[in-house]
Amino acid sequence: MQAHTLTVGERLFRLRSSCDVTALVAALTAAVRQGGGMVRLPVVGDVGVEALVSPGVSVVLETFEVDPLALLDPAVPVPWFAVDDFDY
Template identity: 80%
Template sequence: MQAHTLTIGERLFRLRSSCDVAELAATLTAAVRQGGGMVDLPVVGEVSVQVLVSPGVSVVLETHEVDPSAIIDPSVPVPWLAADDLDF
Protein backbone atom coordinates (compact mmCIF):
# COMPACT_ATOMS: atom_id res chain seq x y z
CA MET A 1 0.00 0.00 0.00
CA GLN A 2 1.23 3.49 -0.74
CA ALA A 3 0.77 6.63 1.32
CA HIS A 4 1.68 10.12 0.14
CA THR A 5 2.84 13.19 1.99
CA LEU A 6 3.41 16.68 0.69
CA THR A 7 5.69 19.16 2.41
CA ILE A 8 5.41 22.82 1.51
CA GLY A 9 7.95 24.97 3.27
CA GLU A 10 8.10 23.35 6.69
CA ARG A 11 4.47 22.17 6.78
CA LEU A 12 3.71 18.49 6.15
CA PHE A 13 0.36 17.32 4.77
CA ARG A 14 -0.92 13.75 4.58
CA LEU A 15 -2.73 13.21 1.31
CA ARG A 16 -5.83 11.10 0.76
CA SER A 17 -5.25 7.61 -0.53
CA SER A 18 -7.44 8.50 -3.53
CA CYS A 19 -5.18 11.43 -4.47
CA ASP A 20 -4.02 11.53 -8.10
CA VAL A 21 -0.36 12.29 -7.34
CA ALA A 22 0.58 12.95 -10.98
CA GLU A 23 -2.23 15.49 -11.33
CA LEU A 24 -1.29 17.20 -8.05
CA ALA A 25 2.37 17.40 -9.14
CA ALA A 26 1.29 18.98 -12.44
CA THR A 27 -0.93 21.50 -10.62
CA LEU A 28 1.89 22.46 -8.22
CA THR A 29 4.34 22.82 -11.12
CA ALA A 30 1.90 24.99 -13.07
CA ALA A 31 1.42 27.29 -10.06
CA VAL A 32 5.17 27.79 -9.73
CA ARG A 33 5.63 28.41 -13.46
CA GLN A 34 2.88 31.05 -13.37
CA GLY A 35 4.74 32.91 -10.61
CA GLY A 36 2.57 31.54 -7.81
CA GLY A 37 -0.96 30.49 -7.08
CA MET A 38 -3.33 28.88 -4.63
CA VAL A 39 -3.59 25.10 -4.86
CA ASP A 40 -6.27 22.92 -3.23
CA LEU A 41 -4.75 19.96 -1.42
CA PRO A 42 -6.58 16.63 -1.12
CA VAL A 43 -5.66 16.09 2.54
CA VAL A 44 -7.05 13.43 4.85
CA GLY A 45 -9.80 14.18 7.30
CA GLU A 46 -12.66 16.64 7.37
CA VAL A 47 -10.65 19.72 6.47
CA SER A 48 -10.13 21.85 3.39
CA VAL A 49 -6.61 23.12 2.72
CA GLN A 50 -5.38 25.60 0.15
CA VAL A 51 -1.73 26.60 -0.04
CA LEU A 52 0.06 29.41 -1.83
CA VAL A 53 2.76 27.85 -3.99
CA SER A 54 5.31 30.21 -5.50
CA PRO A 55 8.85 30.14 -6.86
CA GLY A 56 11.38 29.72 -4.07
CA VAL A 57 9.06 27.69 -1.83
CA SER A 58 10.28 24.19 -1.07
CA VAL A 59 7.80 21.55 -2.28
CA VAL A 60 8.45 17.86 -1.60
CA LEU A 61 6.05 15.10 -2.63
CA GLU A 62 6.88 11.75 -1.03
CA THR A 63 5.49 8.28 -1.62
CA HIS A 64 5.87 5.77 1.19
CA GLU A 65 5.30 2.02 1.05
CA VAL A 66 3.19 1.17 4.08
CA ASP A 67 2.51 -2.29 5.44
CA PRO A 68 -1.30 -2.57 5.59
CA SER A 69 -1.03 -4.32 8.95
CA ALA A 70 0.44 -1.10 10.39
CA ILE A 71 -2.95 0.51 9.94
CA ILE A 72 -4.91 -1.76 12.25
CA ASP A 73 -2.32 -3.71 14.26
CA PRO A 74 -2.42 -2.50 17.89
CA SER A 75 1.07 -3.92 18.48
CA VAL A 76 2.59 -1.35 16.12
CA PRO A 77 3.68 1.46 18.48
CA VAL A 78 3.23 4.30 15.99
CA PRO A 79 0.96 3.36 13.10
CA TRP A 80 1.54 5.20 9.85
CA LEU A 81 -2.10 6.11 9.37
CA ALA A 82 -4.44 7.61 11.92
CA ALA A 83 -8.15 6.86 11.99
CA ASP A 84 -8.97 10.07 10.10
CA ASP A 85 -6.56 9.10 7.31
CA LEU A 86 -8.92 6.45 6.02
CA ASP A 87 -11.22 7.42 3.18
CA PHE A 88 -14.75 6.15 3.75
Protein backbone atom coordinates in the same frame (compact mmCIF):
# COMPACT_ATOMS: atom_id res chain seq x y z
CA MET B 1 -0.55 0.37 -0.39
CA GLN B 2 1.00 3.81 -0.63
CA ALA B 3 0.70 6.75 1.74
CA HIS B 4 1.68 10.26 0.69
CA THR B 5 2.68 13.38 2.58
CA LEU B 6 3.29 16.80 1.08
CA THR B 7 5.40 19.47 2.73
CA VAL B 8 4.87 23.04 1.57
CA GLY B 9 7.38 25.35 3.21
CA GLU B 10 7.53 24.00 6.75
CA ARG B 11 3.96 22.65 6.87
CA LEU B 12 3.34 18.93 6.43
CA PHE B 13 0.06 17.61 5.01
CA ARG B 14 -1.20 14.03 4.93
CA LEU B 15 -2.81 13.32 1.59
CA ARG B 16 -5.89 11.19 1.05
CA SER B 17 -5.31 7.65 -0.10
CA SER B 18 -7.47 8.43 -3.14
CA CYS B 19 -5.23 11.37 -4.12
CA ASP B 20 -4.31 11.59 -7.80
CA VAL B 21 -0.60 12.23 -7.21
CA THR B 22 0.14 12.79 -10.90
CA ALA B 23 -2.51 15.52 -11.15
CA LEU B 24 -1.31 17.12 -7.90
CA VAL B 25 2.31 17.22 -9.11
CA ALA B 26 1.12 18.78 -12.37
CA ALA B 27 -0.85 21.46 -10.47
CA LEU B 28 2.11 22.24 -8.20
CA THR B 29 4.49 22.44 -11.15
CA ALA B 30 2.11 24.69 -13.11
CA ALA B 31 1.78 27.07 -10.15
CA VAL B 32 5.55 27.42 -9.88
CA ARG B 33 5.97 27.92 -13.63
CA GLN B 34 3.32 30.66 -13.59
CA GLY B 35 5.19 32.52 -10.86
CA GLY B 36 2.87 31.34 -8.09
CA GLY B 37 -0.68 30.24 -7.52
CA MET B 38 -3.10 28.62 -5.11
CA VAL B 39 -3.25 24.82 -5.29
CA ARG B 40 -6.00 22.78 -3.62
CA LEU B 41 -4.49 19.98 -1.55
CA PRO B 42 -6.44 16.71 -1.17
CA VAL B 43 -5.74 16.34 2.54
CA VAL B 44 -7.11 13.79 4.96
CA GLY B 45 -10.12 14.74 7.03
CA ASP B 46 -13.03 17.11 6.67
CA VAL B 47 -11.00 20.21 5.93
CA GLY B 48 -10.27 22.15 2.77
CA VAL B 49 -6.72 23.32 2.24
CA GLU B 50 -5.29 25.52 -0.47
CA ALA B 51 -1.62 26.48 -0.45
CA LEU B 52 0.11 29.34 -2.21
CA VAL B 53 2.91 27.70 -4.18
CA SER B 54 5.56 29.91 -5.74
CA PRO B 55 9.12 29.53 -7.08
CA GLY B 56 10.66 30.33 -3.66
CA VAL B 57 8.65 27.77 -1.68
CA SER B 58 10.06 24.35 -0.89
CA VAL B 59 7.64 21.56 -1.88
CA VAL B 60 8.40 17.93 -1.02
CA LEU B 61 6.17 14.96 -1.88
CA GLU B 62 6.96 11.77 0.04
CA THR B 63 5.58 8.34 -0.77
CA PHE B 64 5.64 5.51 1.75
CA GLU B 65 4.96 1.85 1.02
CA VAL B 66 2.67 0.58 3.75
CA ASP B 67 1.60 -3.01 4.35
CA PRO B 68 -2.20 -2.80 4.81
CA LEU B 69 -2.07 -5.72 7.24
CA ALA B 70 0.32 -3.77 9.47
CA LEU B 71 -2.42 -1.21 10.05
CA LEU B 72 -4.42 -3.83 11.92
CA ASP B 73 -1.51 -4.92 14.15
CA PRO B 74 -1.12 -2.59 17.17
CA ALA B 75 2.45 -3.85 17.69
CA VAL B 76 3.57 -2.34 14.36
CA PRO B 77 4.22 1.41 14.60
CA VAL B 78 2.93 3.34 11.60
CA PRO B 79 3.62 6.95 12.65
CA TRP B 80 2.11 8.77 9.71
CA PHE B 81 -1.35 7.27 10.07
CA ALA B 82 -4.02 8.59 12.40
CA VAL B 83 -7.68 7.68 12.71
CA ASP B 84 -8.72 10.38 10.24
CA ASP B 85 -6.22 9.18 7.62
CA PHE B 86 -8.61 6.64 6.22
CA ASP B 87 -11.10 7.47 3.49
CA TYR B 88 -14.40 5.73 4.17
